Amino acid sequence: MTSNLIVIKIGSSSLTDKIGRLDLPNIKRIARDIAKLKSLHKHVILVSSGAIVSGSGKLGYKEKPRAIQEKQAAAAVGQSLLMHEYQKAFAKHKITVGQILLTHDELHDSAKKKNAYLTISTLLKHSVVPIVNENDTVATDEIKVGDNDNLAAMVAVLMKAGLLINLTDVDGFYEKVGPGEMVKLDVINEITDKIKASASMSDKKHGTGGMKTKLEAANLCKSSGTVMIIANGKKADIVKVSATALGNDSSVVGTVFRL
Numbered sequence: 001m002t003s004n005l006i007v008i009k010i011g012s013s014s015l016t017d018k019i020g021r022l023d024l025p026n027i028k029r030i031a032r033d034i035a036k037l038k039s040l041h042k043h044v045i046l047v048s049s050g051a052i053v054s055g056s057g058k059l060g061y062k063e064k065p066r067a068i069q070e071k072q073a074a075a076a077v078g079q080s081l082l083m084h085e086y087q088k089a090f091a092k093h094k095i096t097v098g099q100i101l102l103t104h105d106e107l108h109d110s111a112k113k114k115n116a117y118l119t120i121s122t123l124l125k126h127s128v129v130p131i132v133n134e135n136d137t138v139a140t141d142e143i144k145v146g147d148n149d150n151l152a153a154m155v156a157v158l159m160k161a162g163l164l165i166n167l168t169d170v171d172g173f174y175e176k177v178g179p180g181e182m183v184k185l186d187v188i189n190e191i192t193d194k195i196k197a198s199a200s201m202s203d204k205k206h207g208t209g210g211m212k213t214k215l216e217a218a219n220l221c222k223s224s225g226t227v228m229i230i231a232n233g234k235k236a237d238i239v240k241v242s243a244t245a246l247g248n249d250s251s252v253v254g255t256v257f258r259l
């Protein structure tokens with residue numbers, strides 16, 4: 001396990017505003033926090049969504065399109081918009097970024113997987129921040145990872161990261177404790193049936209819609225001993241989140257999965 005390697009996954013909801021435009025102040029804040037982590041001698045890989053949603057706005061869609069070709073076209077436009085903004089935000093901190101687009105294929109074919117590993121390792125050696133997304137323009141339903149929670153966990157396992165920070169639009173994982181009553185858990189050591197049931201419950205306020213794939217991601221992380229933490233991508237201080245997850249700070253931020 002490379003304990004000083006941190007994978008940060010950021011979802012579309014943390015990167016865009018209410019009408020699907022890129023949330024530039026938040027992108028700048030994330031770049032600033034990652035620069036701080038790097039000054040603390042951490043290596044960072046960013047797994048970023050947001051290609052389809054930001055491309056959709058640019059192509060004039062009022063909401064995310066449904067047809068696969070439309071999504072792919074939106075991703076082609078959105079991915080370059082996204083990288084352009086990341087490049088500018090990181091350049092302020094004299095950090096170079098590199099784009100890595102993967103599909104299920106690369107992560108399951110041993111030769112391709114090795115190439116992905118070597119490319120990412122070499123970028124890290126050069127102190128570059130690799131920015132990973134699924135290669136949406138070629139990923140059809142059959143070969144899709146489908147969601148960036150699983151993609152980020154696969155990258156964390158591939159690179160044997162010490163920590164996966166999963167940034168989303170809620171403060172952590174909420175467990176159902178009674179009718180209409182959800183309570184945030186600080187630490188999860190085991191994914192119990194109660195936790196699985198809470199994840200599949202739809203609750204807009206606590207955003208549990210995306211929690212099922214986050215539990216899958218936490219499970220994948222087990223194989224490389226990677227700790228995962230879920231935190232709020234619009235407001236959490238990433239440096240504090242990483243210290244909490246690594247047990248170097250007693251403050252309670254998000255939900256830590258130590259499985």
Ligand code: GLU
Pocket residue numbers: 011012048049050051052053075133134136146147148149
């Ligand atoms: N790869 C998709 C995008 O960049 C997002 C997948 C996800 O949000 O999990 O739009």
